[in-house]
Amino acid sequence: MLATALSASIVGVDGVPVRVEVDVAFGLPGLTIVGLAGSAVLEARERVRAALRNSGFEVPSRRITINLAPADLPKEGTGHDLAMAAGVLVASDQLDASRLARTALIGELALDGSLRPVPGVMALVSAAQAAGACDAIVPVENAAEGAVVQGIRVRGARALRQVTRHLAGLEQLIVEGTPRRDAEAPPDDAPDLASVVGHAVGRRTLEIAVAGRHNLAFTGPPGVGKTLLARSAAALLPLLDEREAAEVSRIHSVAGLSQPRASVSLRRPFRAPHHTISMQALVGGGPRIRPGEASLAHRGALFLDETLQFRADALDALRGPIDSGAVTIARVNGVLALPARFMLLAAFNPCPCGWFAVDGHECTCEDGMRRRYQARLSGPMRDRLDMIVFLAPISSFRRTGPPEDSSAVFARVVIAAERQAERQGSANADIPPGLLDDRTGFSAAVRAQLDTRARQLGLSMRRLHRAARVSRTIADLAGSTLVQAEHLDEALLHRPKEMRA
Amino acid sequence: MIGVGTDGPTGAGAGSDAGIRATERDCWIALSLVPGVGPAGFARLLARYGSAAAMWRAGPAALRDLVPFGDQGAPGGELHWRADPREVARSLQQATERVGGRVVTGLDDAYPPALRTLDPRPPTLFVIGPQSVFLERAVAIVGTRRASGYGMSVATEIGDDLARAGVVVVSGLALGIDGAAHHAAVAAGTPSIAVLPSPIDRIYPPRHRQLARDLLRGGGAIVSEIAIGASIGRPDFARRNRIIAGLAEAVVVVEAPDRSGALLTAAAANAIGRELYAVPGPIDAMASRGCNRLIADHQATLVTSSASLLRQIGLARGERPPTVNALSEVEGQVLRHLLERSGSIEELVDRTRQQPASVASALAMLEARGLVNPFGGATFHPTVAAKRLAKVM
């Protein structure tokens, strides 16, 4: 007899519903899986057989065929195990089919019949819900994550036996409640600005960058505080809205990172991969497409400490997402886009020894070596930065009371972010060039000012647009509807400049 | 390789008839191309044999006389002597003319008068640019390639002041101080002379090719002692530096660490009797160690300001009215602080007690008007125009 169970698969960062069709027929005993199944899916044969046996069921000694539909969709992962096992039970009359129809079954089976968590449950449950399922059973570890999805009852189970008893009506698995959102506490690993001494300009530019989601680089000698300052951005980023938060959590869930974000957090992600990271791990891709750090930083910040130490191909690969907000990956059957709209934070020494252009210090680098080092930033990467700020060592500066803490800056950032959302429905960094006019507060006078500065400083169109967007944020922080000349000038001062001697 | 070495036309051996029929100038040129014969060796041979033609007729034996004196190691190139000097001179002349230059020997009227006073002097020069620039008053500005923002700013100011006073700025086209001095002179519209450590068709460093073009367009000249096509391993800085000092009536060292090429130029200046000036720097700055030592050892005159330098050289500072509109209060404040001492934005925020935002926009405005120079965005320096404006502020 034929049975159908509902499961789901991940494509890129989205879930796609999958029908698991099981046919048990007379013939040589065996279990065949068809329907573009990847290796992990094919291995389900052994897991499903053992789990069934060890849960006290009989593995029918007949010919079992499992088809995963749609057949043209490549399927990966172990999340189909539970649906396959349930399908086999129904097809061999060991379980009543009635409750199987509108219940999605997601989870990996251990040989002893217990359920193991799988990545991407949020996306998988969403797909099931969209396909018309009213219920979903997931591994208990994934229940909270799945329960974020509205319009579907999500139940957590520990073992195949529990699932079959629930489906048979012998036991009720508890519906996971919608996760309660705790007050959004700032991330504990983000340094507080109260611990940053001096660097008035560094703090100011960080505030601007975070408020408008502009790309900012800090440079300066070693130990000057570039990393500390950049890392403190984690606690300054404005909160996500509900729609964005769901999107971010789904990506993190697919990447198997749901643990630190068990529920949907409104905090923007802050990712700081090490400079030894491979290109694939940075932007995503690979035979099994996984979101890279660029996608994990979607709607948040991607911090590249020691930026110029990153592999050249990895840095190059970031150009696409910086321009378009997505990583595009070519596949056999089309192009896949992984969302990756992040603000870039960079920090690097001005030269290999670190003391180039620091007044009162000597750079001990050989000329060619220093030029090669600085050339890594040149061209495309430099063009995509909005501001480069040189942090000078703090020597004997006047101290003016305790430094402002992160919460005070965060409060200003939130207000500036709200102004942007109200005005153009996006962060200032994402204003299209065509919208840089009266609608976004650029009067004819300030546009003329832009033209003058472009001529005086020899700026490209792209550079001009970037400076204009930054000036829009400076005006927002100042509470000004119109961008003023002084806002523009402040933005222009921090534009990336050639380091030369 | 042109005209020399194994590719050169082979004729009779040493002491051949070709040497007899060739002119003194041909032999002079051919002889100055023989590897190992530097200016000193050439001068000694000339003193011994009386003429270049006589030297050529003596053949490799003439060179062996040089060995005990060891001008530049063991003289080589036996093969050179098989070449016809007329052929050597003609092909070198052609190659030089192809890149818009000319060959100038110590026999020619066009030989720079300032270099005639040198002993020994470069036997042959390769020049692009008008001969008239070598007749003007000239001052050399030299310094380290790894200049600080301070050094760049001072070199620019002195270069600009000298150029505006009509003085030809001589330097080595190197990165750092040299480049700043040439840039300033070119910007001021006065011809400048660049002495290369490489042949005139191979601008060294390559990054200054555009500067070299601008310099020539501004009526300046490019000079080298190295023949086009000569196979040189490393650029010859020592010989180049001597020519820089030789072409100038005074040498100003702006920034020079210990054991730098600029100090060789300084030593050459003292050796050949050129006025030597040095710009002091912080005592803990490596880049200024050499300058400070020159001053401490009384080898160089201390430069207290660009204006005082001009007065000492006997020039009046060229005045040009400021063309900058009135500044806002913060802009004026920031500029005044910068004129006092260059600094980072951070320092300026601290010193002016203004908000980072207003200091930043003031600096951007000052940069746009050409009053402030952001050295890589790290330290801001007032430009020459700002210093000029300071007098009316």
Ligand SMILES: [Zn+2]
């Ligand atoms: Zn260095």
